[in-house]
Amino acid sequence: MSAASPGLPRAPATRLDPRLVFWLILALSAATLYPVADVLGTIQHLRVRDTDDAMRLVGVRDLVAGQGWYDNVQHRFLPPGGVASHWSRLVDAPLAGSILALTPLLGRPLAEGLTAALWPPLLLALYGVILFLGVRRCLNPRAAALAVLAALQTLGLVGQFTVGRVDHHNLQILAMLGLAFCLVRGGLVPAFLGGALAALSLAIGLEGLPTLALAALFLVGDWIARGWPALAGLTGFGLGLGLGAALLFGLQTAPALWGTTACDALSPPWLWLAVGGMIATLTCAIFDRHLTRWNGRLALAAGLGVALGAGFAALFPICLGGPFPGMPALVHERWLRAVSEMMSVPAFIAKGRPEILAFYPPLVAAALAAAWAVRYGPATQRRYFLVVSLFLWPGLIVGWDQFRGTYIAAGFIPLVAGPAIDRALTLLEATEVTLxxxxxxxxxxxxxVSTIWSLPAYALAFLRAAEPTPEGLPCQAESSVSPLAALPPGTILAPINMGPAILLHTPHAIVAAPYHRAIPGLIAAIEGLGGSEADLRRQMTARGATYLVTCPTKPVPDLGAETAFATRLTTGAVAVPWLEPVPVAGTGLKVWLMR
Incomplete structure (x- = not known):
């Protein structure tokens, strides 16, 4: 590999110089993904993308400060008991390691900022390497280079790798991308590695569960259809998934919790499926030589699948309804369905949020194009596009109802875009091809290319910019929240989305944050800030709140027909003796001390 041509061979059939593509990739990455202001803001002020990134850094900071590996409780969240997080320490570990390594050289604040700023670009570089090598091996070098270029224009993908994006979705995308190329390659060793990557994805989070189920069914179907030649792939995947899931579960879960069912994290229900699946694949391997016809293999696979599913339903019925069992209707309607990542495509449209155009239509195009290539494409590429389809269609279907379903699938749009652009360029140069x-x-x-789809969204946003908009600081910003640190430490009742930023930038404890395991805090914020004076006082007393903090530019939705008491309090329409206004310089927030 030379410096002049970094792994991109010349393509004499086109005027598109691969070396130029490579430098364009670097230029686009520097110019569009990582503006200097964003990088400096993250390094100097620990500005992160959203609430999950802030909460991740809070957990990492606690780990660095000596909190136990198995102690996943955020003790400043709903004190004194705290809230046990379901997030994986496997994501916290490299971030904490980076901070510990940099602190002696740079000091703790700069070490945290550099880690938050550099971690996502490093992961994106790794994604680009895996993408390029995988597509080059499956298709050709030019399609691989164009796939990397397309990746940098896929907004749903690069959004998971922006500076400060220390949440877990980018790591999940990497694990699933590696799994996909392992499935395309086939064989015992690649399949085992793919199963281990599937286990890693489950240990990080369960968002990819539908896709992993389809991947497993693909391998089962391949074995049913082809028998012995496909057995190594099925067996290797089962071993990698079962052993990997058990190992990672033990690594990140306290022994005292090994028997505790958690529908939202890797725990006994999902171990039942992973380890049970491994046993099922070994059973198929044992009986394979006796099953010379496809219908015999189908009968065995179906029987094992029914037994596995029936056992799951019998042992863990609480998880049949999804990862949020027992969530009150008030919290579901007033909070969960209002969270952007849980919103449906129709909800985005109904709320007049045109940015959905940059995310969902390219996914639709990629899924349809991949399915078409499976049916009509070259025979040598059909397995590639079939596997890619397995990772696109679940995101397309789930993403229609819950936007977060598109996160992993967005990482596979470039696997279709690269060869599609390559084919388009080839046809444009072929004079014998029809117009x-x-x-x-x-x-x-x-x-x-999602940046093309984003043009209408930008146009609508520009038109709306001319409309009157409320003035004020964004209440979750570091510049708004950090002045609260000057107050004596206490417990703050604030709007739900402000909670993680308060934890990150101040020494205070919080009542509410946007996490489904903290139902009492969510109810306190919804009822207290959206209800009457009695509701507010009751919730503040029950949760031991010291301070009330509100956002003047974004009031909490009213719980009833009347304007919420907290909203009227914020505007100065009312005042009560049990809440003493506290002036805090440098912030646009309103603060009261509870007497």
Missing amino acids: RRRIGASLLAASL
């Missing part, structure tokens, strides 16, 4: 085919190929390639 209709050239236009069709070009439109398909364009439809897979």
